[in-house]
Amino acid sequence: MTLRAAAITVLTTADPAEKVRLSRRFAEDWRSGAIAGIGDDADGMAPPLRPARPDHPELRLPRDMPPRRKAGSVSGRIALVHALAHIELNAIDLSWDIVARFGAGMPKAFSDDWVQVADDEARHFDMLCRRLAEFGSHYGALPAHDGLWQASEITAHDLAARLAIVPLVLEARGLDVTPAMILNLRRVGDDASADALQIIHDDEITHVAAGRRWFEHVCDKLAVEPIPTWQNLVRTHFKGGLKRPFNEESRTKAGFAAAFYEPLADEQV
Template sequence: MEVLGEVARAVLLTADPHAKRREARGLARAWRRGALVHRCDATMPDQPARPDAPELLAPSQMPRRRKGGSERGRIAMLHALAHIEFVAIDLAVDLVGRFGGEFPRAFVDDWLGVAADEAMHFALLDRRLRALGSHYGALPAHAGLWEAAEATADDALARLAIVPMVLEARGLDVTPATVERFRATGDEASARILERIYRDEIRHVGAGTRWFEWLCDERGFEPAATWQNLVKSRFRGSLKPPFNDSARRHAGLTQEYYGVIAR
């Protein structure tokens, strides 16, 4: 039988976006079939493989997206979201490959399910871009999305605190307004895709919160205070309102966590 960690490493080392998408979903299927040994001792790469396009730029070099309903603006937004979902495939797979041996099988169930979701989200967004005459890779993309993984490569608790409970949770805050902007321009097809992603991301943040609390319990830590300390020490940005308190609460991420340190 193949080994979970080795197959996860192979996904991370796959550069082509569509091959990565297929391999991530194949990894999830193989795990569900019981075709993989639950062992995660393979070394994960510091950086996943990346395709030649899109060009990756520092945040300060990224073109500013114009607000409004032009097709060009909508394409730029969809491309940015597609890049986020592409990187999210690697974030979920790396979480399993790097830390999966520290957790029960249910952890791997959850996060390979997340990886499959992110692969599906990427496919939906790229398909929509193509319907609008573009594609993933046609525009520059943010180079810094992997930084959170690098900053938390040594500790599963830190990774859970920052990636699902900060970065994905931020998606819950901003996506409803983005959906409404697309809908206001008559782009119902894009709005429906983003609504689908939003519903899935609530579940992803919920998985992050649940496993963060599980690991805190294993280590004898108080969850909210531990999360706050990790965010202060491992996250380069700041937590800024407005927050989608309802969606966060639905995911188990209550104001007890973020209300104290929000700016």
């Protein structure tokens, strides 16, 4: 099995637990050399436009989602952890999708990085599912947002755009909002959930760093300047706008300088 075939296998697996199991197994096989080749589209396989999904949760448009409950109640914390688990499930597939679509044309280190990200996201999803079980709930018990895969669909043709939007907008936004969630959870005595989110936050710094590193690599190959190129791609492919406050400390740890994103936030004022 090539790495590309392994990635497509994960993407076409609907059961979340099996998606996690395969992700972690394939990541280990890649690191050990049991999967040795990246593969390419000559094998006749193609990544799906949308990954396989279980029957539950019910997927809804963002406007049809129920209002977020406060973390002070158990139901509010279940809703928060469930929403984050859904994000992490999508993140597993986003990581394997970038390997399947773009790995063949990139250095091996590119696949090394995104396989590690996929492994991290699988570990995060599993950790959040365990937390839901401790609450007496499970993934799929609540409806979920169906807008998360859109970033993949609109950037499926362009590696620079994919890197600009997924790690450097969406995951970077996670760095911004997660510390407040952690603080709120600790305030209500839910250290277990807060500890899980801290692990996720710290791992996401390395994911944003990988996105920034490979975005700059692609820009170098195209002989274009990274900052204006990123800003133009975000204007083109991300309609939500960049909003303050930014977690500049964590973004800086990822090597993601304020010169990239501050000017776009100024445009929203």
